[in-house]
Amino acid sequence: MPIARQLTTMVVAGRVGLNAIFELTCDSHKRRWAEMDLTFERGDRDFPRGHAVLYYRDSADPESVAATYVVVLPVSVDFAKYMPPFLAGQVPNLGDDAITAFAFPPSPEPAESYDAIVAMAESRDDDLIFGGQRQLSDVMGLLASVSEVTQEYAGRYDALRAAPEIEGGTAEKIPDADLRNGDSGVDDVMYGMMSDADRLGELTKLVGRLRYATEGGDSATADEAAANVRALGRHMPPNRRIDRLLDAAVSPSENGAKLAQLYLERAYSLLREDYLRVKAIDEEITATDPDVSGSA
Numbered sequence: 642m643p644i645a646r647q648l649t650t651m652v653v654a655g656r657v658g659l660n661a662i663f664e665l666t667c668d669s670h671k672r673r674w675a676e677m678d679l680t681f682e683r684g685d686r687d688f689p690r691g692h693a694v695l696y697y698r699d700s701a702d703p704e705s706v707a708a709t710y711v712v713v714l715p716v717s718v719d720f721a722k723y724m725p726p727f728l729a730g731q732v733p734n735l736g737d738d739a740i741t742a743f744a745f746p747p748s749p750e751p752a753e754s755y756d757a758i759v760a761m762a763e764s765r766d767d768d769l770i771f772g773g774q775r776q777l778s779d780v781m782g783l784l785a786s787v788s789e790v791t792q793e794y795a796g797r798y799d800a801l802r803a804a805p806e807i808e809g810g811t812a813e814k815i816p817d818a819d820l821r822n823g824d825s826g827v828d829d830v831m832y833g834m835m836s837d838a839d840r841l842g843e844l845t846k847l848v849g850r851l852r853y854a855t856e857g858g859d860s861a862t863a864d865e866a867a868a869n870v871r872a873l874g875r876h877m878p879p880n881r882r883i884d885r886l887l888d889a890a891v892s893p894s895e896n897g898a899k900l901a902q903l904y905l906e907r908a909y910s911l912l913r914e915d916y917l918r919v920k921a922i923d924e925e926i927t928a929t930d931p932d933v934s935g936s937a
Contacts, residue, residue: 679793683759684768689798691715692830693768695790696758697749697783700774707749707777708758711770711791712830713742713798742795745830748783765875770794832876837912844873844883844908848901851890867891881908899929 679686684693691713699705749772752758762769772786832840847870854862867887874883882904889900903926910918 679790679797680771680773682769682771683762686797688801689713689794690766690768691798692765693770693794694758694762695744695749695770695772695787696752696755697772697777697786698755698774699777701776703774704755705777706752706755706758707783708752709744709746709749709787710767710830711742711744711787711794713795717741742791742798744787744791747787748780749777749787751777768794832873835876837877840873840877841905841908841912844870844877844886845905847873848886848890848905851887852898852901855891855893863891877908878911880911896929900926903929 684690693711694708695711696706696708699707759769761767770790772790775782775786777783832843835843847866851863851866851870854860854866867890870883870887870890874881874887877883886901886904886908889897889904891897892900903922907919907922907926910916910922
């Protein structure tokens with residue numbers, strides 16, 4: 642699905658499905674925050690990461706679970722700028738205020754199991770929040786609950802970042818990089834929504850940026866690009882060998898550039914199911930770096 646259509650889906654679902662129905666004023670949000678107590682099963686409620694898996698159990702069958710993903714954007718976004726004019730006109734007040742947090746999907750989707758949810762949160766270093774037991778067939782009720790949890794979670798995240806600005810406060814502001822634990826949760830969500838071909842296209846751009854930064858000695862840009870490559874790699878099959886590609890991309894040697902290009906070509910060949918080409922590339926990789934095994 643094209644990125645523009647993904648953004649449109651997220652905005653319409655997030656704004657029309659949630660905010661337009663359950664929009665909270667600033668004062669009511671503060672009261673709800675004071676009354677609400679999020680159940681963090683992973684992470685710290687006082688130090689939210691800014692990205693979390695939110696799950697619910699079915700009140701009729703507690704073994705049945707459903708989950709959604711909550712993200713607090715590191716910057717505010719006016720999604721109206723990215724929507725087709727004909728659609729923006731059908732969604733009133735879309736551009737009146739910027740969106741800083743959302744849950745997608747807006748209503749939790751069935752998950753394989755609780756253990757699968759925990760494993761996913763651990764692999765992505767997400768917070769894990771239990772929303773309680775509800776009728777999973779009650780979509781409107783779940784929409785309301787997810788909206789409230791998202792508002793509460795975003796409020797805690799914003800309060801943490803603004804802690805040094807509180808008069809008389811002694812809290813020390815935590816750098817954004819520490820809050821995100823290295824990888825951007827927002828990017829992670831977008832990578833999960835891409836097709837395999839789109840992921841490879843994004844990977845190609847990131848590797849190019851990483852090589853340019855590495856060769857130019859720009860460590861900050863190189864670190865950011867490497868973190869994005871790792872996040873993207875979590876959504877790609879292991880046989881794409883993203884870890885080896887990353888090792889090659891960060892190497893300042895001439896062989897590093899050649900190996901990075903070979904691993905990219907190999908990933909594209911696997912996508913096309915051109916296994917003869919994959920074999921030839923494996924042989925070339927082994928010839929370039931004998932320490933690397935050429936097995937698939």
